[in-house]
Amino acid sequence: MTATAAIAAPVPESPLIEVRELRQWFPVGGGLLRRGDVVRAVDDVSFSIAKGEVLGLVGESGSGKSTLGRAILRMSTPTSGQILFEGRDVTKLGRRALRPLRPRMQFIFQDPFASLNPRMTVRQIVGAPLLIQRPELDGAARDARIGEVLRTVGLSLHYAGRYPHEFSGGQRQRIGIARALILEPAFLVADEPVSALDVSIQAQIVNLLIDIRKELGVAMLFISHDLAVVGHLCDRVAVMYLGRIVEIAPTRALFRRPRHPYTEALFSAVPVPDPTIRRERIILKGDIPSPLAPPSGCAFRGRCRYALPECASAVPPLRQVDGGHWTRCIRDDLKLGRSL
């Protein structure tokens, strides 16, 4: 591997996706004569995803997780850094050069109401990627493939003539997933795909995603603010705070013993549906700081109950604390727990 891989968080044997020191900065404010500020939405993010692996990405609003997901699929052009897809640098490729790669990487959206065109039938929505990417297929072959992918997501060709409004939220999300799967991608970015759904339906879609990863072996970046859902579906989990990954680890290791105070606070804040458990909660003070004026050093230090004066001096590097378990916290003496 190259030298940069050493700085990166754990790199599997043959990564499908490799992200190196990725930055996505956005200029804000400013005008004709005035220089504006810069929002560092994604700052110095490195990680990789192996073939068939599901990496969970958790964080609160404004942490940059969606921006990161979009940048990796090249829905934006990163400010700096590198994205390697199947070993090939796709960071600066233009629209035309990206086109043959698009079928290999697809996106599942959060809102099943806004992400489906209300004037198109299910057949048109799910089949649209085929028209663009596989124009050689005739109608019958297209329909066969549409039927196949609809069955994969628990629907049938019987529904193909209907419009989105005839479906419930859960069924619409299945349609969105079918559209993402129809070109047999190797990699999916799923941005909060179950957040807009009711609990009973959310479980159906989580189960569907578990089946899909088992049967199709597709790798995923699964973006969510719900730690429990991420725990169910993902092999590894990365935690983002203010544009940076602050902890990344195999799921079980992270859930058993988080090594960053922010992860500990996140776990502590999740309400558990058992009224007989009374826990001592860690209540974080204040809000996530403005990305326009991030604090010096560790961005979390202002809300961290373990902060030391040294935390202000420099952004802590990601350091390995255990096999594949990395944290961006300088304190090695903490015994962080999960108050369950």
Place this chain on the structure above:
Amino acid sequence: MKSENVLEVENLSVTFATERGPLQAVRDVSFTLHAGETLALVGESGSGKSVTSLAIMRLTPPAPLVALGGSVLFTGADGGKRDLVTLDPDAMRAVRGNEISMIFQEPMTSLNPVHRIGDQIAEAITFHEHISARAALDRAAGLLDKVGIPDARRRLSAYPHHLSGGMRQRVMIAMALACNPRVLIADEPTTALDVTVQAQILELMKELQQATGMAVIFVTHNLGVVAEIADRVMVMYSGAIVEKGGVVPLMTRPLMPYTQGLLHSVPRLDPEALGLSPLEAIPGSVPDPFRLPPGCTFAPRCRHREPACEAALPTLEAANGNHDVRCRRWRRLAEARA
């Protein structure tokens, strides 16, 4: 000592007139709310939980668009009882935001973007009490301080867009508390917030409730939040109450298959439970409100159903103590589990 009832809801029904005909969103809902307690109203989209809370506030559209049935008896601070369903609009306005107030899910859309937050809170005070604008602003500053907004006096002149989501929800709570309500209806107040901010707001609401003794109806779909804050729980499905009881019996020994299914479908944080084991989802989806099944509305999705379930809607019967359930098989199912 039994605490007094501040609200007695009897056979409340809400029917919307729509192009497709009448739609009954709330059916025959009865419950009482004791002073100082938190009652959680749980259900999925379309269960009627929000419409129930809007109907209590009389914030549903007026007749003939919406027909209200039943009664909502409210006991005011003066001890007098009034039926909110039939109260005339002027008298209702005097109650709303004063003795009963409400906070909503989306604090951005509930605050007026072109007015300073201090003025918005003061408006609620001067509407109900005859005090000077300056005195009202002083009270607003005190309220902001009480809901944990730092530097409260200076924040009076902030606009909503200056504040984060969590801070905006604190402003909403300050506004709702402005006139020391006896009942606070909170409709998904933490749903739009991040978990760490949600934890802050829940903590704040608990503290304020202890300090003021107000009763809270907390509408939510999040069972974790329910376990955290509720004294009693009411589960709704297709507009009707299907289970009602104390938070511990209801969540540890639920009797209605729907409640059991909901609790099982929530993914747990337990590290031992992780890793690709399927969640116990409830199959199917909520029935179309225009084509409700004749019997138990949950029967089509229920794995314990038998033909009789689909014949007639079961009644809400008292199982034990204050635990009510709407399922004709609850006794046999409870025995089978034991």
